[in-house]
Amino acid sequence: MKKWIWIIIIIIALVVIFGFWLTNKKQNNTKEEIKIGFIGPLTGSGASWGIEQKNTLEIIKSEINNSGGVNGRLINIIYEDGKCDGKDSATAAQKLINIDKTKILMTSCSSASLSISPIAESNNVLLFAIWTTNPGFTNAGNYSFRISYSDVDTAKTMAKIIGEKYKKLGVLTEMNDYSVGVSNAFKQNYNGEIFEENFSPDSKDFKTQLTKILSNKPEAILLNPNQPGAGLEALKELRELGFKSQIYGNYFGSDGDVLKSAFAQEMVFFADPDITNTPLKQSLFDKYIAIYGEKPDFEYAVAATYDGAYILKQALTKVEYDSEKLKNYLYTIKDFNGMLGTYGFDQNGDITGSLPSAKQIVNGEIIPYKQN
Amino acid sequence: MLSAYIIHLLILIGIYLILALSLQLAMGYSGLLNLGHIAFYAIGAYISAILAINGFPFFGCIIFAGIGAMIFGFLLSIPTNKLKGDYLALATLGFTFVVYAVTLNWTSLTRGPLGIPGIPKPTLLGIDFSSNLSFLILTAIIALITFLVIWQITRSPFGKALQATRDDELAAQVLGKNTFKLKSYSLAISAFFAGVAGSLYASYITFIDPSSFTLLQIIPILSIVIIGGLASLRGTIIATFIIILLPEPLRFIGFPSSIVGPARQIIYALILIAILIYKPKGFFGKVKLE
Numbered sequence: 001m002k003k004w005i006w007i008i009i010i011i012i013a014l015v016v017i018f019g020f021w022l023t024n025k026k027q028n029n030t031k032e033e034i035k036i037g038f039i040g041p042l043t044g045s046g047a048s049w050g051i052e053q054k055n056t057l058e059i060i061k062s063e064i065n066n067s068g069g070v071n072g073r074l075i076n077i078i079y080e081d082g083k084c085d086g087k088d089s090a091t092a093a094q095k096l097i098n099i100d101k102t103k104i105l106m107t108s109c110s111s112a113s114l115s116i117s118p119i120a121e122s123n124n125v126l127l128f129a130i131w132t133t134n135p136g137f138t139n140a141g142n143y144s145f146r147i148s149y150s151d152v153d154t155a156k157t158m159a160k161i162i163g164e165k166y167k168k169l170g171v172l173t174e175m176n177d178y179s180v181g182v183s184n185a186f187k188q189n190y191n192g193e194i195f196e197e198n199f200s201p202d203s204k205d206f207k208t209q210l211t212k213i214l215s216n217k218p219e220a221i222l223l224n225p226n227q228p229g230a231g232l233e234a235l236k237e238l239r240e241l242g243f244k245s246q247i248y249g250n251y252f253g254s255d256g257d258v259l260k261s262a263f264a265q266e267m268v269f270f271a272d273p274d275i276t277n278t279p280l281k282q283s284l285f286d287k288y289i290a291i292y293g294e295k296p297d298f299e300y301a302v303a304a305t306y307d308g309a310y311i312l313k314q315a316l317t318k319v320e321y322d323s324e325k326l327k328n329y330l331y332t333i334k335d336f337n338g339m340l341g342t343y344g345f346d347q348n349g350d351i352t353g354s355l356p357s358a359k360q361i362v363n364g365e366i367i368p369y370k371q372n
Numbered sequence: 373m374l375s376a377y378i379i380h381l382l383i384l385i386g387i388y389l390i391l392a393l394s395l396q397l398a399m400g401y402s403g404l405l406n407l408g409h410i411a412f413y414a415i416g417a418y419i420s421a422i423l424a425i426n427g428f429p430f431f432g433c434i435i436f437a438g439i440g441a442m443i444f445g446f447l448l449s450i451p452t453n454k455l456k457g458d459y460l461a462l463a464t465l466g467f468t469f470v471v472y473a474v475t476l477n478w479t480s481l482t483r484g485p486l487g488i489p490g491i492p493k494p495t496l497l498g499i500d501f502s503s504n505l506s507f508l509i510l511t512a513i514i515a516l517i518t519f520l521v522i523w524q525i526t527r528s529p530f531g532k533a534l535q536a537t538r539d540d541e542l543a544a545q546v547l548g549k550n551t552f553k554l555k556s557y558s559l560a561i562s563a564f565f566a567g568v569a570g571s572l573y574a575s576y577i578t579f580i581d582p583s584s585f586t587l588l589q590i591i592p593i594l595s596i597v598i599i600g601g602l603a604s605l606r607g608t609i610i611a612t613f614i615i616i617l618l619p620e621p622l623r624f625i626g627f628p629s630s631i632v633g634p635a636r637q638i639i640y641a642l643i644l645i646a647i648l649i650y651k652p653k654g655f656f657g658k659v660k661l662e
């Protein structure tokens with residue numbers, strides 16, 4: 001009995017000592033560095049974009065540090081794996097804030113950002129969410145900003161464009177936070193009749209749902225999946241079931257396989273905001289290919305990460321490494337010129353001026369969509 | 373005084389301790405290979421979150437979370453009572469998927485995949501537990517109560533009867549024990565504490581969504597029970613500390629950024645495998661599940 005009590009006490013003591021040691025050590029030796037914490041999905045299914053974001057940050061870090069840093073101070077980015085999981089992300093945030101004493105956190109998934117924001121808020125740490133589209137993040141707190149449109153923006157664009165033409169719409173939605181967020185906001189903004197069916201994230205066949213939707217004779221159909229593969233399958237089945245009219249889709253239309261598919265031609269989709277082919281984008285992508293050997297798949301995530309880091313750099317140049325001053329400065333930014341266009345932040349820390357756009361697939365190419 | 377990071381880890385340890393101890397009651401002491409434990413955790417978290425959002429006091433939330441999970445635990449025990457070993461594991465596994473599907477699809481109640489953000493931090497008897505240190509004290513008290521209750525149960529005649537059922541159900545029946553009832557009660561009590569842990573989790577992290585309660589989440593809890601050793605409460609406690617704290621020092625090794633994510637997980641897994649090679653029954657394991 002006594003033995004194991006001692007074991008527990010020793011373990012606790014070791015952890016406490018270890019914690020203090022780290023706290024003190026880190027405080028002393030790195031006063032000059034500006035520390036930024038990044039919490040993203042580095043393993044698991046989200047890793048496909050998390051790693052691209054990390055790679056982008058590495059490129060930016062060397063760009064900034066090679067040109068002398070920010071006001072002479074080098075930046076140091078500390079990566080933690082949040083796995084898009086609330087608990088793991090919160091642990092990582094506690095570690096970055098309390099041990100590394102970072103005053104800036106960057107996050108990726110909505111679930112991570114939402115569970116970190118109360119921690120950031122109570123520690124007065126700046127939270128910079130890169131790709132967080134959950135509408136709930138708008139009210140997350142004073143220190144929370146996002147370099148991303150909200151699902152509400154996507155839905156508003158959809159509702160406007162589809163609503164002008166069709167008043168009876170079938171909607172197929174995946175049960176996942178992105179798609180449901182879009183669907184909820186769409187229903188609030190769309191002026192017409194909606195027949196909606198859902199499918200769970202692991203479904204591979206949608207004939208039941210589509211048949212049910214088609215039995216209501218909708219004038220057009222909106223496909224709202226979260227994975228391009230599901231969207232492509234739904235497109236195929238929809239045409240096989242004999243649906244001839246207009247099909248709309250969410251972002252999945254920009255996927256390479258979807259573009260090539262015969263079933264997807266003439267589809268109108270609502271994409272991430274335009275990332276125009278500027279020299280800035282070209283040079284970043286060239287660098288990325290040179291270092292990592294391939295083109296990034298998630299252009300939006302990479303571009304938003306790039307912009308986010310440079311907004312931070314601009315803020316750090318203007319005011320010092322102090323989250324309170326940084327926060328106040330960020331609210332005053334109204335016309336940052338970055339890869340996503342020219343934009344700023346509103347009073348909720350959401351971005352203004354970078355909105356999703358409508359595109360059409362014609363002959364395997366994406367062209368801007370014009371309503372006729 | 374303590375670093376907030378350590379406090380955070382200790383809170384997680386507290387929550388996992390409650391979960392692991394309650395699973396130990398069902399698995400180690402009653403021989404029920406229950407993979408549906410995470411579902412009770414989810415039920416507790418959701419009940420607590422929904423009540424708290426609607427202005428319920430924390431005391432009500434945590435009690436209802438426990439009772440709600442307990443009712444489901446009892447209900448689950450009825451159809452699965454005749455099942456044993458692998459078959460019971462599969463049936464309870466199914467229960468996890470059912471609860472996951474409900475939290476995902478009943479959007480009017482659970483907000484579906486969007487999750488429930490902004491769950492209020494608890495206040496109890498006029499004391500505000502919104503700071504992490506006070507929350508740690510609250511968690512520690514509840515974990516201690518859980519430990520004492522389960523410890524007492526395992527020493528009581530009821531606990532002895534449970535262990536008899538685990539070792540030889542037929543013999544227990546011959547001696548006049550109603551094993552059906554015993555197993556149901558055991559599962560219900562186990563579910564109660566899982567629900568309480570869920571309630572603590574929801575009010576601590578303040579955001580829950582269905583992906584917080586997928587089947588994968590059972591793995592750390594199951595690892596705790598197995599590494600600690602079946603039917604050993606002290607083993608469970610030690611294993612909880614090990615499983616939760618083990619990945620943490622790995623953060624400080626300073627891997628190059630290209631492998632930082634996977635390297636931590638690989639080392640973590642290797643250490644766990646090593647423990648089981650040298651201690652196949654776990655640290656203090658007394659029995660083997662059939």
